[in-house]
Structure formats: structure tokens, C-alpha cells
Amino acid sequence: MNVTKELHDFIFNGHLTYVPHLSIDCAVFGFHDNQLKILLLRSKYLDGWALPGGHIQRNEHIDIAAQRILKERTGLDKIFLKQYQTFGDPDRLKTQSSQYFLNAVQLPIPPNNWLMERIVSIGYYALVEFSKATPTPDLFTEECDWWDIHQLPALIFDHDHMVDLALQTLQAQLHYQPIGYNLLSDKFTMPELQKLYETILDKPLDRRNFQKKIMGLGILEKLEERKSVGPHKSPYYYRFHEKNYENALTAGLAFGF
Amino acid sequence: MNVTKELHDFIFNGHLTYVPHLSIDCAVFGFHDNQLKILLLRSKYLDGWALPGGHIQRNEHIDIAAQRILKERTGLDKIFLKQYQTFGDPDRLKTQSSQYFLNAVQLPIPPNNWLMERIVSIGYYALVEFSKATPTPDLFTEECDWWDIHQLPALIFDHDHMVDLALQTLQAQLHYQPIGYNLLSDKFTMPELQKLYETILDKPLDRRNFQKKIMGLGILEKLEERKSVGPHKSPYYYRFHEKNYENALTAGLAFGF
Numbered sequence: 001m002n003v004t005k006e007l008h009d010f011i012f013n014g015h016l017t018y019v020p021h022l023s024i025d026c027a028v029f030g031f032h033d034n035q036l037k038i039l040l041l042r043s044k045y046l047d048g049w050a051l052p053g054g055h056i057q058r059n060e061h062i063d064i065a066a067q068r069i070l071k072e073r074t075g076l077d078k079i080f081l082k083q084y085q086t087f088g089d090p091d092r093l094k095t096q097s098s099q100y101f102l103n104a105v106q107l108p109i110p111p112n113n114w115l116m117e118r119i120v121s122i123g124y125y126a127l128v129e130f131s132k133a134t135p136t137p138d139l140f141t142e143e144c145d146w147w148d149i150h151q152l153p154a155l156i157f158d159h160d161h162m163v164d165l166a167l168q169t170l171q172a173q174l175h176y177q178p179i180g181y182n183l184l185s186d187k188f189t190m191p192e193l194q195k196l197y198e199t200i201l202d203k204p205l206d207r208r209n210f211q212k213k214i215m216g217l218g219i220l221e222k223l224e225e226r227k228s229v230g231p232h233k234s235p236y237y238y239r240f241h242e243k244n245y246e247n248a249l250t251a252g253l254a255f256g257f
Numbered sequence: 258m259n260v261t262k263e264l265h266d267f268i269f270n271g272h273l274t275y276v277p278h279l280s281i282d283c284a285v286f287g288f289h290d291n292q293l294k295i296l297l298l299r300s301k302y303l304d305g306w307a308l309p310g311g312h313i314q315r316n317e318h319i320d321i322a323a324q325r326i327l328k329e330r331t332g333l334d335k336i337f338l339k340q341y342q343t344f345g346d347p348d349r350l351k352t353q354s355s356q357y358f359l360n361a362v363q364l365p366i367p368p369n370n371w372l373m374e375r376i377v378s379i380g381y382y383a384l385v386e387f388s389k390a391t392p393t394p395d396l397f398t399e400e401c402d403w404w405d406i407h408q409l410p411a412l413i414f415d416h417d418h419m420v421d422l423a424l425q426t427l428q429a430q431l432h433y434q435p436i437g438y439n440l441l442s443d444k445f446t447m448p449e450l451q452k453l454y455e456t457i458l459d460k461p462l463d464r465r466n467f468q469k470k471i472m473g474l475g476i477l478e479k480l481e482e483r484k485s486v487g488p489h490k491s492p493y494y495y496r497f498h499e500k501n502y503e504n505a506l507t508a509g510l511a512f513g514f
Contacts, residue, residue: 058347061347172433
């Protein structure tokens, strides 16, 4: 099936396959080598970059839909996505959506078309190792790439607000959930772990205070081995205590309460 | 307008006023005198208790809709509601909804009626002082009352799951947001504050550890005054430091990071 026919079908018959009035958008953050990035795509028909998003099939669980959409749009598979906010401003699409679809099919679209109506979008987010996740654009997508969160391009609709809130959620998550597994090597030094926190929080942290707090959580094991970085300062390696880390993921970091 | 006519209109013409496929449910927790309760209602037509819920008007922001619905169903006004999860299992209403509306109007309802289709529900939650909030049922509601969270009645649809997740969210919130303003008197003792935390977390906390942690957050001021409870143990009063409390509400409790 060629792109034009597929897009035409989506616009004029998509409501038979998908639930109207609802969509999903995914904010996928990538961490690697002390950089925090976000996955964005540029549609062939849209003027600006966007979070990977799409619609929910009539009989599909929304969590499954989020996984499928991310995979279709970007090729990223088996990413653990978590809901963070549902976006329901009645005017969130008003300025651009009709133009979008006019550009796409070069045909008039009736005002009662399912894509012309109000759409509430469910936001999901994830944090992955971006060097291991190579985005691949689908048929409708011109480009799909990681962007530095400090240098984002112009985003469509309310996607800048979506990115802001996803980032706030990721930052808040540091205070009640462990983080780092899958983002750091099996063993890592305290400065490496601190850098992960500093990058996500986007601010420097006090070294001694950080070490005290993080050790107090009981999710780290100090190893005998040191990393060789020079004759005088060879930091110890640490690793995550698997069981405590898992427990903290589900129960939350108690922080002593 | 009588109930039957109003209900008939809602079932057969509601899709003209409300966005199909979407609803809102509100989990409102009430705290008073070391008890945690939740606000439930029993519809005139439903077999079981339910969270106060309803639909979103065609041009209404979802946050405004949540406030309006809670006010209509229970009379509770100006409650600060916060989104916590959107519930999107395609089968979440399957077992009971058709029976519900059949009971309600005693008329056959076509399978393509907007209320027979899949509905995704956006969950909001709040924590209020329940002695100050007296629920008042609306036309469709038989009863509306506070229930002890340890002794809930049978709930409709997936509302037991909604309550579980709302409670988990409230408990997690203790770890990254201050709590207590509007729930405690202007000045309170450390044991009173600890009791609030223990009631929500549903577990006893170590007294010394609690005091150390909570003072470390910088949101409390110790007063010179003591509460007179007996000749030998008169605990000091505390109050919230207004500015630090406000800051922590928006920035989150940093817990030292």
C-alpha cells in the first residue's frame, strides 16, 4: 500500500479502526554519556517536530496502544512506558490540525471528520539508554531523531507543554524511585551515578551530601574493586543491590518514613 | 425537569453535549481525627457503590469538568483535584453498563448508543478535611457518604482498582510533597502530625526517626508554646512555615538532593 492511499484511508475511515476523541503521545528520554535527550519526529505533512503519537484501536488497552504506537513510529520496541498526564484542553489542536490534514491529502475534509473533532491525549514517558535505541521513521515520518533537551526545535500543538511536564515527572521520580539500572554499566563509580542525577535534575549536587543520601537508600553495594583513573584518586566501584532495587521500584523509596 | 425525563435525555442525546468515549471519576479522600475515608455514592440505578463520576462537555477543559462533576454529584465545591491515572482497559465497563441503563429507563438501548461504547476514564484524586465537607446527593444519586477505606462496600466496574491506585498515589505523594495544611489545626504537635502520616501510610512509624526526617524538610516551625496534656509530657506546638511549604508544594521535597 502506498503512503497516499494509506493516509487517505486513515483520514476518512480511521474512526472505524480507532477510538475517536483520544490519542496517545510518548515522551521518550534518552540518557547516554551525561547527556539527556528526547525522541522527536517530523511528519511528512506537519510543520514542526512532534512527540511520537497515534490513536488507540477500538479494542486495545491504552498501555498496549502506547507500546505499539512507539514501535510503529520509531522502531523502538519493548520500552517500558508509564502514564504521566492526560492532556485535555479543548483548544489544544485548534490552530494546526486542519491545516495538517489539508496539506496531507490535498482534499477538503468535512468539519465532522473524526480528526477535526476535539482530541484528548494520554501522555506516556520513558527513560532509555539512547545509544542502544536507534530510531527508524515509518511511512508518514520524514525524520526521527534524538534532540538535546536544552535545544529543542519548534514543536507542534501543545507538545512543548507535554515535554515540560514529562521532564518534571522524570525529575520528581528521582525522589521516590530508584534510577540507573540499564542506564549505567553493571558496576559504576559514585561520581558516575551523581552525574546521572545531575544531568536529569539539571543542576550540580553536593558530593558528600549526595553520597550520604544515596547510600542511605540501601540500594547500592560497595565493591572492593576501584576504578583506575590515576595514582591518587581511584574511586570505588558500586553496583545496585538487585533485590532492594526491585523492592524500591514497586514500594517507592521510603526515605526513612 | 423530572428525573426520568432528564435521564432519558442524557442517555439518548447526551452525546450532543458530552465528548463520547471519555469520562472522569474522582477519588476524594477525607481525613479527620485520625481516620481516612473515601467519598462514595450509590446511584438510583446501579447495583453497588461508585466514585463520583461523569462526562466532559464538548468544549470543557478536563480539569474544569472534574470540578463540575464532583460539585454536581456531591455538592463539594472548590476541591483541589489532581489527575493520577487514566483507565483504559477496553473491557472495564463490559459486565455492568448495559444492565445499568436498562434498569434506568426500562427501554431498549441500541448497541451503538454512546453509553454502550467503550469509555476511557480519567481519574482525579483529592484529600480534604471530611468534617468540613458534607456530601449532598444529586437527582440521580440515592446516597452519598464517606466510607472507611478499610471497610469499603462492593464497588461497580473497575472502581476498586481506581481506589487502590488513588490510595497508592496519595501514599507516594507523602514522599515528595508536603501534606497537612488544611488537615491539621494552625498549630499542632509532633504526635498529631505523625498520626496523619501513619493514618495515610497505614503503618506505625518510629517516633524519633519521623521527627528527624520531618524537621529535615524545613517546612516546620517549632513554637515556644506547649500543649497541656499532663504534668510530665507537654509536647511543643509546631506550625507550617508558609513560604517553605508553598515552595515545597511546587518544587517537591528535595530530601537533600
